[in-house]
Amino acid sequence: MSNKILDVQNLTAGYGKQAIIENINTNVSDQQIVVIVGPNGAGKSTLLKSVFGLNNRMDGDITFHGQSIFTAKTSELVPMGISAVPQSHNVFPTLTVEENLDVGTFAAPPQDKKATKSKILDLFPDLKDKLGQQAGELSGGQRQMVAVGRALMSEPKLILLDEPTAGLSPAYLEVIFDLLLQVRDSGVAILMVEQNAKQALRIADYAYVLVNGKNAYEGTGAKLLQDDEVRKSFLGGGAPQ
Ligand SMILES: Nc1ncnc2c1ncn2[C@@H]1O[C@H](COP(=O)(O)OP(=O)(O)O)[C@@H](O)[C@H]1O
Numbered sequence: 001m002s003n004k005i006l007d008v009q010n011l012t013a014g015y016g017k018q019a020i021i022e023n024i025n026t027n028v029s030d031q032q033i034v035v036i037v038g039p040n041g042a043g044k045s046t047l048l049k050s051v052f053g054l055n056n057r058m059d060g061d062i063t064f065h066g067q068s069i070f071t072a073k074t075s076e077l078v079p080m081g082i083s084a085v086p087q088s089h090n091v092f093p094t095l096t097v098e099e100n101l102d103v104g105t106f107a108a109p110p111q112d113k114k115a116t117k118s119k120i121l122d123l124f125p126d127l128k129d130k131l132g133q134q135a136g137e138l139s140g141g142q143r144q145m146v147a148v149g150r151a152l153m154s155e156p157k158l159i160l161l162d163e164p165t166a167g168l169s170p171a172y173l174e175v176i177f178d179l180l181l182q183v184r185d186s187g188v189a190i191l192m193v194e195q196n197a198k199q200a201l202r203i204a205d206y207a208y209v210l211v212n213g214k215n216a217y218e219g220t221g222a223k224l225l226q227d228d229e230v231r232k233s234f235l236g237g238g239a240p241q
């Protein structure tokens, strides 16, 4: 039996008084990669921001390990075990790779910080010989590794990723997705928004299609990849693969 860690229940949220997402339900269990796909402007980033306390939650509930976080601030969520990588500007370009990672821990004792960093560098060996280099000089894929690595520095149980493969070449996309599978297998659940829907559904344990701020379809990644409607409307048609 999987163990539900994040439960978004009938959530309505938006900016100021304007609701962007309505009555949204989303679950993430331990050891899962859950993917959210859907057209531009559907409210995918808004959903992630709501979970992370970055906009106005209006109705419904959000629980994390059974405890409501509906009114929790971002600063309270990080120590509880949630961290996030935003859609853009997710590294400090003039800081080194190592400094970027260190920014991910606030109050952790130095000893713990060192152990966590070494665990993360084992997951992302490409970064090991780049620790002293400015993050802005790295390739797009390496920058995404730094961004995900920084999110892992607070030792979260759940990370929220907004389009981690945006702008990457198809080859690098595979590299990042492979790394995310390893992150999942190391015990961190992932809730991720993706534009590269077909590829993302292949690594998704479960997925949701959001349209116009509402849940439209959901199922395992494999099920959505086979679904005629989903394929035609959101995956560019073509035969199932
Ligand atoms: N900070 C904001 N203030 C007001 N409206 C916003 C803000 N961010 C996004 N929106 C609006 O919310 C809607 C959904 O945006 P978003 O969640 O970014 O979509 P997606 O990530 O699916 O492309 C869009 O109409 C967008 O204009």
Ligand SMILES: [Mg+2]
Binding pocket: 044, 045, 046, 087, 162, 193
């Ligand atoms: Mg978005």
